[in-house]
Amino acid sequence: MSVPSNENAHGSNDLPEGVPTTAAGKREILFNAFDMNCVAHQSPGLWRHPEDRARDYNTLGYWTGLAQTLEQGLFDGLFIADVLGPYDVYGSSDEATLKAGTQVPVNDPMLVVPPMAAVTKNLTFGVTAGTAYEHPYPFARRLATLDHLTEGRVGWNVVTGYLPSAAINMGQEDQMEHDERYNHADEYLDVVYKLLEGSWEDDAVVNDKESGVFIDPSKVHRIEHEGTYFKTPGIAFTEPSPQRTPVIYQAGASTRGRAFAGKHAEAVFINSPTDDLIKGTTAKIRQALVESGRDPYDVRVMSMQTIVTGATDEEAHAKYEELTQYIDVEGGLVLMSGWMGINLAEFELDEPIGDVQSNAIQSAVETFKKASGDDSIEWTVRKLAEWCGVGGFGPVIVGSGATVARELTRIQDETDVDGFNLAYHITPGTFEDIVEFVVPELQQLGRYKTEYAEGTMRHKLFGRGDHLPQNHYGSSFALRNRAAV
């Protein structure tokens, strides 16, 4: 074991107020597993690896097994991404997307949560769902049902839209314009808050067998919502669940997206390949909270991260080399084209990027150049895809458990992130490796929990109760707060 290089960087005395600490009094690193109900999530082509089990995404056993592995490693959560239509920027069609199975087909993410909850006690679940396609009235019921069934172990990753291909399949001409989408989403959340926070008083369910009264009708209130997009006058159709509003996740990186996060988010996923970008984004997010009257550490910032690990550094590097053999360049370009909004099929695969006339591509190259720390690499479109081929756009750490643990603590200390959203290269192998090799090393550094905190997801994350805190916008809809006004 090497001595952790950062042991004095964040002693318990100089930690910012509100950050999670371990029993050792040091800043805690949080772990989410990042998955999607599909075959090729962030690492197209890796489904061909002999040990990859992503093909089993449509079976219960895949999900319950994964959940048990993660809970064994004291992971904080499993975060499930989602899209509802195929990527179709690359080649202006979905042909390459289908061929590579890149985020297609994708099954519904919510339905796999209850069986995982049934085989775990503490693992939490972040589920992606869009505000653009389902009315908030039935959606709030789904959320509340999940919160009941998981006993308060659920978060909702709010996305304001999916891909245009999804919008079109819902009969819309295209997605709403970007800022309007956020206005729509703001009102959507208002309806959800009103239903989950502002309809049923805490003691509305009296369950009195003597009097025969199950609910006291005077304690259930109509929400009388009438806005620009929604009209929902009646009562919520679910009784208060452990958290009422599930923990709100968000991932928007635009200015408007950050304002949305500042107002609503309790956890934010960021996806940047360099320390500088991670640090800058994290600071902006915390600042957005302050601008919404919240504390900077009222949000947990989780940074996308890929880890390739093994018993030794050599073993890890050999594993990485082996993984790269399965990279599907075209499958990767499908994702990159979608993310950048540029049809990368129009460029020669092996043409030096220096010759490509595209600001977005040049900017991506600048970023990757910095991330690689290697000026000698000749960047081509192929190289871009390969660079993201093992785990996606976020940084990649290759090394033994001790090496990875040191690097993660360094990143946290440099960037002020709360934890990592761990993409897989193969599943559940990536997570099994992290549980086996990295978690014990982080524990030894005093930077990772050695047992779960009790209670709901929100309580586990912030240690101060099950419900939205008083300084969160959503809590203004809570009846207990409205009564106090």
Add this chain to the structure above:
Amino acid sequence: MSVPSNENAHGSNDLPEGVPTTAAGKREILFNAFDMNCVAHQSPGLWRHPEDRARDYNTLGYWTGLAQTLEQGLFDGLFIADVLGPYDVYGSSDEATLKAGTQVPVNDPMLVVPPMAAVTKNLTFGVTAGTAYEHPYPFARRLATLDHLTEGRVGWNVVTGYLPSAAINMGQEDQMEHDERYNHADEYLDVVYKLLEGSWEDDAVVNDKESGVFIDPSKVHRIEHEGTYFKTPGIAFTEPSPQRTPVIYQAGASTRGRAFAGKHAEAVFINSPTDDLIKGTTAKIRQALVESGRDPYDVRVMSMQTIVTGATDEEAHAKYEELTQYIDVEGGLVLMSGWMGINLAEFELDEPIGDVQSNAIQSAVETFKKASGDDSIEWTVRKLAEWCGVGGFGPVIVGSGATVARELTRIQDETDVDGFNLAYHITPGTFEDIVEFVVPELQQLGRYKTEYAEGTMRHKLFGRGDHLPQNHYGSSFALRNRAAV
């Protein structure tokens, strides 16, 4: 054991073609358990019974325990009802509804299916979902996901609307007009069929690790749907699941509803209190299938039924008497008012019905009078509610397992139903009793399976494969059929 009175009525030789038979060569009785994700489903007030566990509806343990009990008793399925808004005809408000907890709160029914599938191998799941509130594109994905996760053990109970209170909370002024609702639902099913049957060819997923091709894009087709209500041009976002289209359930009793059932339904739930009505409705449903070019026994007709049973007739009758002490008359009137569309709060509880000026009520009394076979009963509004207080509107059988088994076979032989949709009075006690006392007697009569059939829900029900049969309207959208044209 008494000798079954019907042993010659349906010997294997005179059974209609297409009815399920047991290994003993006799007509098989199918069992569904009827439940809802709430506290008071069909028997308001019974939640106060000391042995009732309906209060645990919002826990995983309730559902997984129930599923295991049902599978132990070789039940064919669990059918989960749903509403999305409170009953509010009685007293023109939801006050009495809330007080009694009558079908409020109600959690989402789909989310409890995967954990039940995880603890069972053969039990099937019928889930209620409306066509009025969610776009068919994401809904088809939910259905396909359930069919994948359950390995083909799921059915969809199509309802064309819920209560007006639900429609209003979705921003609609009221529900669509009755016949238009069915037109809308017809198109909704077209979109679902096109997505689940007509987008992905059987061998579209090639999963070829050598070539790196996961999906053959030439075998995935855009559905190009453009109708009156929906516009969905793209591909389905899920790969073919074991059944593709889950088994279609339906419960519409109107003429338009029966035409809809004739076209789409593979199982129909009926809810009538007398043999004559059950027989008449069953015959009309089978006729509706014939009018849609199908065979009369291409549908399984399940009749609502309540059973109170025990080791002896005396014990069962004592149990029934005890159950009646927990009936909540007002909670029952909430349901009856909603079902009949009449505000029963406007009538004196103990006024003889003879004096009440309402055709619907007089007609209900006529029906119940017939069902009771007792002319001496003085019918009042209270008596109506009490009559439905243990298990709801369907007939009630009270007796030992042998008595119940004889009565069920008699009803089947008289009415031509395929099985029973068993409402509970207390849960899971009702089902535990049926498994313990009734199932063995039915088996002894040769009228109940002694082991499960293999395969998907559709295969278990009809014994001829996993997919919609060739003579079903929905199969016209199947690519294999379109290719053959």
